[in-house]
Amino acid sequence: MKARTIKLWFEIHKWTSLVCTLFLLMLCVTGLPLVFYEEIDHLMHDEIEAAPSAEAARLSKDVVLQAAMEQLPGKVAKYIFWDEDHHPGQMFVTLADSAEAPITADHYLTMDEYTANVLEAPPNEMDFMLVMYYLHVEMLAGIPGKLFLGFMGLLFTLSMVSGVVLYGPIMKRFDFGMIRTEKSRRLRWLDLHNLLGIVTLAWAAVVGLSGVINTLADPALEAWREGQLAEMVADYKDQPKAKGSLGSLQAALDSAKAAAPGMDVSFVAYPGTLYSSGHHYAVYMIGTTPLTSRIIKPALIDAKTGQLTDMRDMPWYLKTIFISQPFHFGDYGGIPMKIMWVVFDLFTIAVLISGLYLWFARRKARQAQLKRAIRQVESLTLSSEQEHVG
Amino acid sequence: MLDKHKFVKVWGKPIWLFLITIAGLLFAIMGTGIAWYALSWIALGIPLYAMVKHGRAFFRQ
Numbered sequence: 001m002k003a004r005t006i007k008l009w010f011e012i013h014k015w016t017s018l019v020c021t022l023f024l025l026m027l028c029v030t031g032l033p034l035v036f037y038e039e040i041d042h043l044m045h046d047e048i049e050a051a052p053s054a055e056a057a058r059l060s061k062d063v064v065l066q067a068a069m070e071q072l073p074g075k076v077a078k079y080i081f082w083d084e085d086h087h088p089g090q091m092f093v094t095l096a097d098s099a100e101a102p103i104t105a106d107h108y109l110t111m112d113e114y115t116a117n118v119l120e121a122p123p124n125e126m127d128f129m130l131v132m133y134y135l136h137v138e139m140l141a142g143i144p145g146k147l148f149l150g151f152m153g154l155l156f157t158l159s160m161v162s163g164v165v166l167y168g169p170i171m172k173r174f175d176f177g178m179i180r181t182e183k184s185r186r187l188r189w190l191d192l193h194n195l196l197g198i199v200t201l202a203w204a205a206v207v208g209l210s211g212v213i214n215t216l217a218d219p220a221l222e223a224w225r226e227g228q229l230a231e232m233v234a235d236y237k238d239q240p241k242a243k244g245s246l247g248s249l250q251a252a253l254d255s256a257k258a259a260a261p262g263m264d265v266s267f268v269a270y271p272g273t274l275y276s277s278g279h280h281y282a283v284y285m286i287g288t289t290p291l292t293s294r295i296i297k298p299a300l301i302d303a304k305t306g307q308l309t310d311m312r313d314m315p316w317y318l319k320t321i322f323i324s325q326p327f328h329f330g331d332y333g334g335i336p337m338k339i340m341w342v343v344f345d346l347f348t349i350a351v352l353i354s355g356l357y358l359w360f361a362r363r364k365a366r367q368a369q370l371k372r373a374i375r376q377v378e379s380l381t382l383s384s385e386q387e388h389v390g
Numbered sequence: 391m392l393d394k395h396k397f398v399k400v401w402g403k404p405i406w407l408f409l410i411t412i413a414g415l416l417f418a419i420m421g422t423g424i425a426w427y428a429l430s431w432i433a434l435g436i437p438l439y440a441m442v443k444h445g446r447a448f449f450r451q
Contacts, residue, residue, distance in 0.1 A: 168400055176403040177444030192448045198404045199437045202411035290419045326419060333418030336431045343438055 001169055013162035018359065020155040021352050027149070027211070028349045030136040033129065035330055035341045038086065041129055058113045061091065061250045067116035068093040068109045075107060079275075080249070081267040089113045099272030143218050150215030156208050163197050170194060186361045193354040196347050203344045204351075210328035213321055220317050225274075232300055232310040233277035241278035242271045247306040249281070255308045256283035256299035263287055266296060271303045279303060290332055294322045407437045 033040055065077060068091075075095035082091060091111045110120040126134075138145035171194065179191040253265055263285040269275035276282035280300040286293045296318075299311040313319075326332040330341035414433030417426050 167404070171400050172396070175399075177440065179444065179447040181447055181450050188448060192445065195444055196441060199407055199441045201404070202408040203415070203434075203437070206412070206415055290422060327415060333430045334427050337418060337427070337434070340431065340434045340438060344434075347438075347441055 006166065006169055009162050009165045013159055013166055014359065016155045016159040016162065017355050020152045020159065021356055023149065023152040024156055025349065025352050026139075027136060027152075028345050028352070030132045032342060032345055033132050034136055035338050035345070037129060037133075038331075044127065044129065056114045058089065059116055061113075061253060062248050064091050064111045064113055064116045065093065065249055068111050068118070069095065071109060071118055071121070072107055077270050078106065078273050079267055079269055082265060084264065090119065099270055146215045146218065150212050153208050153212035153215065157205070157212070160197075160201060160205055160208070164201065167194060167198055186358065186365065189354050189357050189361070193351060193358060196351045196354070200344055200347050200351060204348050206327050207330075207344075210324035213324040214328055216317075217321050220321055221274075224315060224318055228312065228315055229277065229298075232298075232312060233280065235309075236277060236279045239279060242280075242303045246271070246281075246303045247301075251306045252281040252283060252301040252303075255301055255306060256285060256311075259299055259308050259311050260285045260297060263297065264293075276300075280309065290326075291323070294326060295319055296322060403440075407440060410436050 061080075065080070069075065069077065072095050075097060076099060077093060078096050078099055078101070079094040080091060081094075087110075089112065091113050093109045093111055095107045095109065096105050104124070106124055108122055108124065109118055110122075111117070112119050131140075134140050137149075139149065141148070177195050179195065180187045249268065252268070256265065257263070264287075266284045266286040269282040269284070271280055272278050275284070275298075277300070279302060281303050283299045283301060285297045285299060287295060295314070297311065297313055300309045301307065302309050314322075330337055410433050414430050414436075416430075417433060418430035420426060
């Protein structure tokens with residue numbers, strides 16, 4: 001590679017890294033507790049698990065929902081979630097004043113599906129983990145914050161590519177993993193930066209790119225609502241919104257399950273919410289393998305008649321987002337994988353900090369070099385003036 | 391021949407570590423059960439071991 005080409009790649013690496021490093025550091029630090037979100041949340045909220053006796057049977061979902069709604073009279077259901085892997089026998093109910101109410105006005109109830117008792121009613125307020133989450137996802141700045149972080153992720157990708165390009169010429173004369181401890185402190189940090197950077201490359205690229213993909217979730221969902229979802233509910237376009245008493249939730253779930261054998265229900269969106277039409281229970285089905293459990297398939301059930309009206313695979317761009325999510329969260333390989341995720345994250349922080357150190361050290365070295373040169377010129381000028389005078 | 395040797399010397403280990411990391415990330419999502427999980431942990435453990443093994447020199451005086 002020519003010296004000019006190397007210099008160009010060096011400039012790309014320097015500037016893309018400098019622009020994104022502080023944001024990347026924030027993402028790496030806030031991401032650390034988020035890897036153990038479930039576990040920390042569990043510790044913070046003293047969660048109670050549903051513990052069914054051997055002969056206990058689950059109640060109808062309508063009964064459990066009714067019990068939840070009696071806790072907060074006057075509210076309507078927005079979403080209902082299940083998580084059989086981590087919280088078997090529990091139903092998570094979101095209630096609000098109306099289906100269109102903003103997320104900040106939502107109330108959450110965790111219900112026991114065997115007894116219809118309330119297990120937990122967490123307050124809808126920002127706790128430590130939620131602050132970490134919103135900082136990580138959008139810097140507490142909504143969709144613009146999310147898209148900005150996506151752009152920083154793209155710069156990070158470019159900085160990794162340029163780093164790889166520079167790695168070849170630098171390592172041409174050295175063995176893999178070599179750290180020159182006998183030379184200057186700057187070279188020692190440079191070698192550490194190269195070692196950690198090249199070894200974490202695959203992990204950082206996967207987590208970085210999946211993060212960038214995730215920042216596009218909001219516009220992608222909007223495109224889906226205006227495209228496929230609008231097409232699926234086209235027959236209801238001119239009908240008034242479903243109001244008053246709705247059909248059975250349990251019957252809607254049974255219809256969806258019958259239409260998608262071998263799939264589980266992930267969540268139900270009530271009519272009028274962001275993830276449904278004004279007339280349907282949108283029952284979101286998921287597969288049962290680690291990979292297919294990430295791909296959601298909506299079944300639309302007429303909320304009045306209980307009839308299945310449509311069920312389709314989601315478009316490719318949403319599937320891409322769903323599949324990319326576990327590769328960003330690291331939550332699919334048990335606790336040891338989460339621990340490794342944290343270690344990779346810490347090494348990535350070391351790459352970022354060593355990069356910053358190198359930039360400062362290089363600047364300092366250049367300034368010192370410049371000062372030396374100026375001093376030399378000054379002393380030369382002074383001695384020639386003295387010669388003239390003499 | 392010399393070029394091929396140089397390429398392997400510079401890029402051999404980084405490419406191997408890149409591939410083993412990707413494999414580790416995929417194993418746990420490809421199958422269920424402890425065997426797939428264990429494969430994933432072992433594969434992801436290799437790059438971490440490489441970093442610790444070579445990175446220790448940084449702290450040596």
